[in-house]
Each structure stands twice: as structure tokens, then as C-alpha cells.
Amino acid sequence: MKKFINSIESLLDESERGFASAHADIVRFNAEPRFMARTAPRAPGKVALISGGGSGHEPLHTGFVGLGMLDAACPGQVFTSPTPDQMLAAAQATETGGGVLFIVKNYAGDVMNFEIAAEMLECPHDTVLVHDDVSIPEHQGMGRRGVAGTTVVEKIVGAAAEAGMDLDGCKILGERVVRAxxxxxxxxxxxxxxxxxxxxxxxxxxxxxxxxxxxxxxxxxxxxxxxxxxxxxxxxxxxxxxxxxxxxxxxxxxxxxxxxxxxxxxxxxxxxxxxxxxxxxxxxxxxxxxxxxxxxxxxxxxxxxxxxxxxxxxxxxxxxxxxxxxxxx
Amino acid sequence: MKKFINSIESLLDESERGFASAHADIVRFNAEPRFMARTAPRAPGKVALISGGGSGHEPLHTGFVGLGMLDAACPGQVFTSPTPDQMLAAAQATETGGGVLFIVKNYAGDVMNFEIAAEMLECPHDTVLVHDDVSIPEHQGMGRRGVAGTTVVEKIVGAAAEAGMDLDGCKILGERVVRAxxxxxxxxxxxxxxxxxxxxxxxxxxxxxxxxxxxxxxxxxxxxxxxxxxxxxxxxxxxxxxxxxxxxxxxxxxxxxxxxxxxxxxxxxxxxxxxxxxxxxxxxxxxxxxxxxxxxxxxxxxxxxxxxxxxxxxxxxxxxxxxxxxxxx
Missing domain, CATH: 3.30.1180.20 (Dihydroxyacetone kinase; domain 2)
Structure with a gap:
């Protein structure tokens, strides 16, 4: 294996600290639990958009945190779902009265852990499930995987949330983009x-x-x-x-x-x-x-x-x- | 060899047509001789900044054509210098009275062909040679190669040219960035x-x-x-x-x-x-x-x-x- 790493254990942390210092004008890194949140001020009542998933897909999702897109992203270990405490902490850190919308790629671990986080969350919240991979039949097993269309969903819903669209509106819009x-x-x-x-x-x-x-x-x-x-x-x-x-x-x-x-x-x-x-x-x-x-x-x-x-x-x-x-x- | 190509002969053309249509708001593609020029209007008398080199280093240089950076880029075949007629045509297409500054990575073919183009060019012109690769001794053979520092040179000199700096000023600035x-x-x-x-x-x-x-x-x-x-x-x-x-x-x-x-x-x-x-x-x-x-x-x-x-x-x-x-x- 030929990679620039010091150890499997330190890989994510060293990489994320690099990302956060290279983009200190855009994000701040919360190490424990692990999430990347935007530094740009949020209008009170703006819907908090939160995504996440296994690492190894960069720039998705951390590279999409910032004004006009995500409020926070929760990176898991490589190709491994983040944990509910990450999502919960990210939601609590970024919610300002408008509720939380989770944007989740359709993988069993991601779906389950975002559901657990949602259950623990006391503010209004909803989820948009991205399942754009047409290589798989629609109703087989877990159904279709969420892949590169996620960028489009996060950009369009992110702009709507920034412009003041409410939680229901963002959810409906997100599902419309997923269908399209x-x-x-x-x-x-x-x-x-x-x-x-x-x-x-x-x-x-x-x-x-x-x-x-x-x-x-x-x-x-x-x-x-x-x-x-x-x-x-x-x-x-x-x-x-x-x-x-x-x-x-x-x-x-x-x-x-x-x-x-x-x-x-x-x-x-x-x-x-x-x-x-x-x-x-x-x-x-x-x-x-x-x-x-x-x-x-x-x-x-x-x-x-x-x-x-x-x-x-x-x-x-x-x-x-x-x-x-x-x-x- | 596992690559997305139809044929060696059509590779560059198909790729450049894709680039030009994806970024039609930023560049226009001239197929014969081959160069990519910015679409953004140029102030009369703005120094025309032109770079180029073998393809295969993308986004360098075509990805740096546009407002605030290059006026045109001349892509050669993969890892092969562009020809003087490309540089000459790019210069003639973008020069508006302020002269032409060529930004050239220090490779024998590039240096030679940009020199030939410069000799044929009738307007004022000059060259900044980029040689930032410190892995090589400074005065050995052709000297140091131009590598990733080229992006920094093209961005900084591009901004200066956009702001109205004259040809001599751009040349001096470019050489200052190279030394730094x-x-x-x-x-x-x-x-x-x-x-x-x-x-x-x-x-x-x-x-x-x-x-x-x-x-x-x-x-x-x-x-x-x-x-x-x-x-x-x-x-x-x-x-x-x-x-x-x-x-x-x-x-x-x-x-x-x-x-x-x-x-x-x-x-x-x-x-x-x-x-x-x-x-x-x-x-x-x-x-x-x-x-x-x-x-x-x-x-x-x-x-x-x-x-x-x-x-x-x-x-x-x-x-x-x-x-x-x-x-x-």
C-alpha cells in the first residue's frame, strides 16, 4: 500500500486538522465528537443542514461545509458510517431555531445512525435520503445507493436554506432534486x-x-x-x-x-x-x-x-x- | 493501459472540446492552431498573459485561463511542448496594445518554442521563466524545472495584469514571485x-x-x-x-x-x-x-x-x- 500516512490510527485526525487549518476561514473542526462546522454566521432560524458519511470520499462532505451549502459534516472512519453522537453534536452546535435537515446517502449504517441521532434530537428535524445510483434496481435490498448526485442535492438545498426556506420546504425541495x-x-x-x-x-x-x-x-x-x-x-x-x-x-x-x-x-x-x-x-x-x-x-x-x-x-x-x-x- | 479514451489521436481534441463546453462562460477553444482563450472582456492595453506546455498536467494551464489569470493557454500533445504557431496565434488573438508576457516552465522544448514565437511576434513582449523545482541543482544542464509554483506565478501576475500593471512591471513581478x-x-x-x-x-x-x-x-x-x-x-x-x-x-x-x-x-x-x-x-x-x-x-x-x-x-x-x-x- 503506497500512501502518505503515518499510521492508520492518526490518518483521519492529521488529515482533518490539515483541512481545517487550510480552510480556517470556512470551517472549524470539532475533534470530539468529530465534525466540521461552518464559520460563516447563520441567520437565526436558518435550517441547519447536516450531512456525513464514511471518509474516503473527499471533498464530499467536509468540502461542502460553508456558506450556501452545509452547516456541518460528520466524517466517519474510512468507508465507515459516522456515529450518532457526532450527528447529534453537529446538530446541537449549528441549530438556531429553524430545525435540522439531515442529508443522508442511502447506506445501511448511515441511515441507521442518522435515525438514532434524529430520535435523540429534541428540535424539529427531518431527513432527505439520497439514492441516485441507477445501477441497482430500485426496490432490491436496501435500494439504491447515494452517490455523486449528493453534491447536487447539498448545493441546491443549501442555497434554499441560506435564503430562508423552512424545514418542510427544504425537505420537499431535497426530495424533488433526488427524484430529478x-x-x-x-x-x-x-x-x-x-x-x-x-x-x-x-x-x-x-x-x-x-x-x-x-x-x-x-x-x-x-x-x-x-x-x-x-x-x-x-x-x-x-x-x-x-x-x-x-x-x-x-x-x-x-x-x-x-x-x-x-x-x-x-x-x-x-x-x-x-x-x-x-x-x-x-x-x-x-x-x-x-x-x-x-x-x-x-x-x-x-x-x-x-x-x-x-x-x-x-x-x-x-x-x-x-x-x-x-x-x- | 486503463483510460477513458477512444484513440490516442482524438484524446486531446475530445477532452478540450469537453473542457470548452463545460466552461463556455470562461473560455473559447481555438482548434487550429490549438489554444484556449478567455471570454471575459479585456481592458485595452492590458498585458496579455500567455502560458502553455504539454498536456497531462491539467488543470494547468487551461484551467487557469480567465479573468484575473491567463488570457490564453496553448496545450501541446501529452507531455510535449506546444508549437510556436500556437503561441503566436494565441498572442495575436489576445494582445490589445499592452504587449504579451509569456509564462514558461523551464523545459527545453517549451523554452525553445516560446522563443521562436517571441521572435515572430511584432508587438512588445517578454518572458517569465518558472524554475521552482529545488530537487535539481540550480546550474546543472537546463537548470531547474518549472513545476507547481507555476500556479502561484500565474495567479499573482494575472491579478497584476488585470489591475493594469504594464509589461515591464509584470515581468519584474513574475521574476520576484519565481525567486520567492x-x-x-x-x-x-x-x-x-x-x-x-x-x-x-x-x-x-x-x-x-x-x-x-x-x-x-x-x-x-x-x-x-x-x-x-x-x-x-x-x-x-x-x-x-x-x-x-x-x-x-x-x-x-x-x-x-x-x-x-x-x-x-x-x-x-x-x-x-x-x-x-x-x-x-x-x-x-x-x-x-x-x-x-x-x-x-x-x-x-x-x-x-x-x-x-x-x-x-x-x-x-x-x-x-x-x-x-x-x-x-
Missing amino acids: TASMGVALTSCTVPALGKPTFEIADNEMEMGVGIHGEKGRERMALAGATEIVEHLTQAIDGELKPAAGQPALLHVNGFGATPLMELYLVYHLAREFWGKRGVNVVRSLVGNFTTSLDMAGCSVTLTLLDEEMIRLWDAPVHTAALRWGC | TASMGVALTSCTVPALGKPTFEIADNEMEMGVGIHGEKGRERMALAGATEIVEHLTQAIDGELKPAAGQPALLHVNGFGATPLMELYLVYHLAREFWGKRGVNVVRSLVGNFTTSLDMAGCSVTLTLLDEEMIRLWDAPVHTAALRWGC
Whole structure:
């Protein structure tokens, strides 16, 4: 295992202290229990938006803490759910009378621990569950996983909360964005979890894992490596079949790298995905290309499409000041 | 070779078209000869800042085109210098009476081709040569390579040009930033150049390449893999010995990923580097952590320190609107 670490035990702490000192204008780090909270002042009564999940997906979620997006993020150990006490402490530290909205990716541990935290929380609260990974059937097992569409949900709901939308409104909006969003990913290599010290799965030089999850979970099928156009069509057709956008539909196209794939390739994937939807009359009016929901050092990427309405476009464009997304301020 | 590509021949074009359509509000792509130019209006007489180099280091340089930074960037083939006709066309397309400043990383091909372009250019012009890689002796062969410090030079000189500084002033400022900047990198894995189809160099699971260049060139020595603190001290001591910052010196600390190293590790490296200089009384007042000067899919990182004065801090903070750096607008 070739990584910049001193020890498995100190990895998260050293990394988070680095993050917090590099972005001291945006976040403050609470070490015990572990959460990252925004430093920007909050209007009294603003809904507190809190997310979290296993580490190893950075910049998600800590990189999205700040004005116009999350109030706090709770990082668990690598690929391990955070604990309810983290979520509870983050909620109590950031709630100012408007209640708390948890944004939770659909994984068993995350869902359970956010539920426990919610039960302990005495102020008004609600949850938006993100389940945008269309590689998995909708009603199988735990259902669909929450993947790169989470960034879009957190940005749009974050802008609404910042503008004063109440808890019910934020919850309804969040679920609307989730319904309008579909993602699918493909891995060319496995990631290596530090505590394990070896790749999560074996994959041959002429194979790819189509429909992979953001922890390297299997998706649809192990396939022979193909040219980029063919790979992208697997992703875009699955998404298109799910969302069934009408001609003229405005959309946000997000190409997300899993960590080890160069920007050059991500922009190439973006080009091909945009061509795919261009031929179908979908109007890509907003774009996001880069590493946002990563899987440590996995090579691969995902494509996410969100069908936009005017309110969602306005909220996407609203000012944001976080470590990973910043515009308008 | 596991990459998202259709063919070696179409790779750059497809990627650049994706980049240009994703960032159509910031850049326009000129396909023949190949350059990316900013769309933001330029004040008449503004110095035109032009950079370029081999592709494969994205977001450098195309991701730095836009208001407050570069007027145009000329991408060559992967790890291959752009040609003089690209630089000449980019200069002619962006010059508005204030002359042209080329910002050139110190590689033989880049230096030669920018010199040829400069000779053909009829308007006033000058060049800032970036040579911040302290892994190499200063007066050996071609001298020191230009690496991740280029981002700092392009940001600070870009802000000055935007504010109306003239050609001589920009040149003097750029050389001041170069003198105040030192970088060193370490590779844990090789990158794979698409046209070659296999790793540039072999490296064992228990080795690292200390002082590596951004194309995988050898640096100081092949060493046994070590803990992060030891690795970071190799980098920071070399930089510190070069710049010899006084106690209380304000500085910018830039930890740059080479492409395949997760953010979690980059922030850990940042934490350790900041501690190193903290103990020496250096005052890290600005930070940049992420993948900015990459080497395709190489795992590894570099550390850059720039000793700042008040003017440089003000110019670093000035508004910038590019694909890769954006703040204040």
C-alpha cells in the first residue's frame, strides 16, 4: 500500500486538522465528537443542514461545509458510517431555531445512525435520503445507493436554506432534486482502504466494473474494457432510461472522478455524455466536472444528470463558499 | 493501459472540446492552431498573459485561463511542448496594445518554442521563466524545472495584469514571485502516457521517487517508502534550505497532488508541512491544497512554499474566475 500516512490510527485526525487549518476561514473542526462546522454566521432560524458519511470520499462532505451549502459534516472512519453522537453534536452546535435537515446517502449504517441521532434530537428535524445510483434496481435490498448526485442535492438545498426556506420546504425541495437526479459509475481499478492495505477487489487489465458503488461495491456487471464512447453510452443510457428527459429539458451534467482518473479523461467523458444528450435534445445548461465524490484512489468516474427547473437553476447559481465549491462570493 | 479514451489521436481534441463546453462562460477553444482563450472582456492595453506546455498536467494551464489569470493557454500533445504557431496565434488573438508576457516552465522544448514565437511576434513582449523545482541543482544542464509554483506565478501576475500593471512591471513581478518560490515533489507510482501505453518508470511497492519531475523524471534519489512525516520533511527541508525564510515571514503553502493521490492524503501532507514551518516561525497566511499541476495518473504530491510580501498577498486575494481557481467573483 503506497500512501502518505503515518499510521492508520492518526490518518483521519492529521488529515482533518490539515483541512481545517487550510480552510480556517470556512470551517472549524470539532475533534470530539468529530465534525466540521461552518464559520460563516447563520441567520437565526436558518435550517441547519447536516450531512456525513464514511471518509474516503473527499471533498464530499467536509468540502461542502460553508456558506450556501452545509452547516456541518460528520466524517466517519474510512468507508465507515459516522456515529450518532457526532450527528447529534453537529446538530446541537449549528441549530438556531429553524430545525435540522439531515442529508443522508442511502447506506445501511448511515441511515441507521442518522435515525438514532434524529430520535435523540429534541428540535424539529427531518431527513432527505439520497439514492441516485441507477445501477441497482430500485426496490432490491436496501435500494439504491447515494452517490455523486449528493453534491447536487447539498448545493441546491443549501442555497434554499441560506435564503430562508423552512424545514418542510427544504425537505420537499431535497426530495424533488433526488427524484430529478440519476447517476451511474464505472471503475477501472479498485481503491485501497488504508486499514485493509490491499485493493478491495481484483480486476484484470482488460476489465472494468460497470455500475460500481463509491466503495468499490459491485454494480451491474464485470465487462471487457471498451472505448470511451461505448463506456459512456452504458452510463448515459441507464440514466436516460431512468429520467426520460423530454426534448428541450434543461439539465445539469456532472462528471465525477473517483480519485485517480486525470481531468483530461473526465472532460473527455463529459464531452461524450454531452453529445449523447445533445442528440436527444436535452439542454445541458449547467455543468460540474471534477473529483467531488471520490473513492480514495479508485480510477473511474460517474455520470450524473439532474433535470432542472427554474428554481433549481437559481439555487444552483446562488453564492457558495466552501473548500470544494466556490462562486458568487 | 486503463483510460477513458477512444484513440490516442482524438484524446486531446475530445477532452478540450469537453473542457470548452463545460466552461463556455470562461473560455473559447481555438482548434487550429490549438489554444484556449478567455471570454471575459479585456481592458485595452492590458498585458496579455500567455502560458502553455504539454498536456497531462491539467488543470494547468487551461484551467487557469480567465479573468484575473491567463488570457490564453496553448496545450501541446501529452507531455510535449506546444508549437510556436500556437503561441503566436494565441498572442495575436489576445494582445490589445499592452504587449504579451509569456509564462514558461523551464523545459527545453517549451523554452525553445516560446522563443521562436517571441521572435515572430511584432508587438512588445517578454518572458517569465518558472524554475521552482529545488530537487535539481540550480546550474546543472537546463537548470531547474518549472513545476507547481507555476500556479502561484500565474495567479499573482494575472491579478497584476488585470489591475493594469504594464509589461515591464509584470515581468519584474513574475521574476520576484519565481525567486520567492520553491517546490519539491515525490512520486509513489509512475504515470502512464497514453501513447506509450505503459508506466514511464518502474517502481517497487516499497520505493518512492524523491524529487520527481512532473513527467515522472528522476529527481534526487530512489528511496525506501517511509511514513508521511519523514517524506514531508525531505520535501520541506529542501525547500526551507533554499528559501531560508526568516521567523515571522508570511508565506503561501501549496500542496499539489500529481493526480492519483486522494485529497485525504494531500491534507495530511499539508498538516505536516504546516507544522514543519510553524516550528520555524514561518507564518502560513495563504494555502492551496489539491490537484493543480498533475502528472496524468501519477500517485504523489509536491510541496510549494512562496514567501509573500503585502503586494503579493493582495494580488493572490484579487478576484479570479477560471475553471480551476475561482474566488471574489
